[in-house]
Amino acid sequence: MECRLNSCSFLPVGRVAQFRIPVPPQLKIRGVRKPRRGKLAVTNNGPGFGKRDSNGTFPISPTNIFREEAIGAEHGEAFEAYRPNGTVEVDVDFLNERLCKRGLERIRYALKPDEAFGLIFSWDNVVADTQTLRMDAWSQLASEEGKSIPKDSETQRLMVSSGADYALWKVLCWEQAENEVERLKRRLAEIFYEELSKLQAPMEGLEDWLEALYTAGVPCAVTSSLDRQNLLAALERMGLRKYFQAVVADEDGMESIAQRFLSAAVKLDRPPSKCVVFEDDPRGITAAHNCTMKVVALIGSHPAYELVQADLAVASFSELSVINLRRLFANKGSEFMEPQKQIVQKRPSRRKLRTDTSF
The missing domain is CATH 1.10.150 (DNA polymerase; domain 1)
Structure with missing residues (x-):
């Protein structure tokens, strides 16, 4: 049996949410089927889950904000799928392999390497204060x-x-x-x-940085524990909505920070190993590295000495340029070209020393 999966979110069914693997439509996982009613991955007991109030907005749930999320992907795990004989795990390596570009897209990204990256921005203290x-x-x-x-x-x-x-x-x-x-x-x-609702301005230098990425054709995503409606409304007020091609919000039902990042990578259609996460929290840095992603840390809410695990740490977005993205992946070599032959250095042959003796 072959099943094509095309959902990136938890879909509300009454008070519970059925889990669907957040993978793009072109990915296929054999032997996967939808879970039965009695077999659910996540249960949300918050009041009014999946329902709107009279004003058309989602009810405020204290579990959505002011909570400490799990880091996730400590052993490379990503999501879970269901089969008749049990569950099958979709790990980070699987996503890297299936989302890897091939054929003409590979050649295209070799000519325009900046478009091959996917940038993921954390909402807290990165997009907004x-x-x-x-x-x-x-x-x-x-x-x-x-x-x-x-x-x-x-x-x-x-x-x-x-x-x-x-x-x-x-x-x-x-x-x-x-x-x-x-x-x-x-x-x-x-x-x-x-x-x-009163928030109007993004973090200093962010809009100029997003405009540079937009001009270079680099796709961006934002992840947050806020509900989608409030998140999009805040982005609209700040004038940043057009810069983000993907949004991961509370309705997506991710259980950890790593799952939020992986869901954003899938929505951007980029391998996790080609994504760069912008974070301000050491926990977020660990989660991104667990997902094989690069991390740019923003110094502010945490001092610089707590962000030493990041691949790059900056005090402001004004310090960044698009060329910084290429430098983050400079040690990986030509990943979008055909495999290169290893050059073997030939040692020069030793000279045989001859001693001419004259008698």
Whole structure:
């Protein structure tokens, strides 16, 4: 049996979501079929999952934001498919092999190497300054609850970079009942979306960098834990919507940071090994490397010494140029050309020393 898969997202069915492998239409996986009703990969118990409210927007769920996602792909795993005799894993190597360009496309990208890359931008603190939005949301919540926020920078960094549960229990030490914690998380999400609706400007230098990539024909994607409608609305307000050919949002149902990156690579139709991720978080850097992707780290929310694992670290997008992308892959050689013959250095033959003796 041969099944053609053409979906890149979780499709909502009531309160549960059936998993479909996010691979492009040209990929074929033998022996794969849709899961039965009783065999589901992911269950979302959030209120109103997959349904819109009276205003046509998705309900705010505290699990969508202010959470710490898993890194993912620690052993090269990507997604799971279903067969009659069990599940089959689609790993990173499989995606690299199937998305590798062949034939005329290979020649085309050899002539225009910049178009062969795929750029993936993380939404948080790379496209938008969400660190400030999160801090403002925490400050307003504390003011409403009559609490105080610590002034030291390290505690504040933990607040905005960790999940809401950890921040409430371990960082701020607000001892509350479980139902009270859920109320605080929901109110925190409401405040965050109110602040997000006022967001107008992207990170400094990002628009000029995206314009340079757009001119060079380099496809770009953005990944976020926000729902698609709010994410697209924010991109429209910032004037960046046209620069992104693919969007990975909360509706795509990815379970880890690595799965978000791999889903973006599939939507861009680029092998993960030819993708460059723009991140600001060490966890995101690890996830990208697990996916065989290159990483450009943006110094800001984390100091430079925490981003040493990145292939390149910059303080601003103004420091980048398209030629930097080629240099990231310079040590890989000519991947889009035919295999090159290995040149064997021939050693010169030794001279035989002859001693002429005259008697």
